[in-house]
Amino acid sequence: MTASPGGAAALRIEGLHKSFGDLEVLKGIDLELAQHEVVCLIGSSGSGKSTLLRCVNLLEPIDAGRIVVEGDEITAKGIDVNRIRRRIGIVFQAYNLFPHMSVLDNVCLAPRKVLGLSRADAETRAIELLDRIGLADKRREYPDRLSGGQQQRVAIVRALAMQPDLLLLDEITSALDPELVAEVLNLIRELAGNGMTMLIATHEMSFAREIANRVCFLDGGRILETAPPAEMFSAPREERTRQFLDRVIAAGRL
């Protein structure tokens, strides 16, 4: 991992606004992540969690505000978005593996074409990573031959192969069968243990409680409440947070 210049925050979001047509999805988001910090975003569907992650990765143009990664403002005009995205990995709910490529090629594509690694170097690195998640022997398979949990772990490794400073996880277990959730969360747990800075949108409250340094509750495009997980889940300050958590408990997810 690259050293941070002068201890700058890994990620700082200031006054972020984002609308889709007339619908304002993000209404002024302020959030800061320290190096090696894991922050979980919780909130009901449509609260803006995914949009926020997509904005941080510049997959969505923002309407107002600033996003600063390790001291560099990535929302400045004329910035090379391709360079920025190398430093920020994102993993999607639907895995989004490339179906026409083998597992190995999925992981090697960006290191080869973006970082300019030779095929041999990229493959060595990819096999190392795949070995860590126990999928090295699946490297010649195509994604549709893998289980959902395996696909999602490959997607995580594909993002890790770019050695990002920051990893964004967008409800990465929501599309998985319950028995496959654990294998993916174990990998994330391991990454957190190794000091990866992560911003995680999740519906897995018990996981958020266990892994997050801080939890943010998003509601109607705003961060309504930020607290350490113990506080957030046992004594939320806001009425809206309490209602949300009650619903989650009623649904048996905490």
Add this chain to the structure above:
Amino acid sequence: MSMTGGPLDTGDLIGLAGRGGPRRSRRRLPPGEAVRSSLIALVSTVLVLGGLAIVITSQPNWPQVQRAFFDGQIFAYSLPLVIEAFGTNIALFLLAEVLILVVGLAIAVVRGLPGPVFFPLRLMATIYVDFFRAVPGLLIIALLGFGIPALDLPGVPNDQFFWAVIALTLVYSAYVSEVYRAGIESIHWSQEAAARSLGLSRFQSLRYVIVPQAVRRVIPPLLNDFIGLQKDTVLVSTLGVVEIFRESSIIKAARFNFTPYIAVALVFVVVTIPLARFVDWLVARDRAGQASNR
């Protein structure tokens, strides 16, 4: 093919339908049942086609028709000649197809460029496609094949074969670009999001992620256009290029007999049908693959 799996499926009888859709429903039949329905299909086909042949050939005017269209001697004489001339058609459609696949893809990509900066390019590509799909191919061939050599411009080739290839390329690239475009648009945006999020440029994500998937999806319609192109190479005969149709017309005029045309038809059938069956097979395989993914 509307007769999927029916007992009269001629594709099965001549053994060309291969592993396509029609067979799948058949596998479920017990062996005895399968043999029985094959026999029924065979007998019924022989009866229907044989009966038809008897009815037609027993018509009072049949000898006249036979002399004009099915003269065995003239057929034997013209077949090697038209096959030789078909070499020109093969050269035409192979050269044109290579160019079409490249130009068509380029146009499809240009039409998909986002943002106001590329508006003029998008506009030009759209006008191109609209124009060349609207104007009859024969007209383009005549315009370029007669028109440009007539100008006798310095440094511009006067060869009519050359302009025929260009004309076919211009016309078919318009169609093929639409096929590509449909394929590109059928790839879910999340694939591009995944590629771009890894730091790949827009061009790189097209090159390595979007287009390879799109092309795979549109191979059947691309092959259909290729079959159309093969047949349309006979339009080039209007320029005086001696290809299969021109050659057969020369024989026809010399012998006052249409049998050479039958020979030409046969050549096209022999070349096109295997390709058409191949397309059917690809489509069926594709469908089976998609079904297993769900």
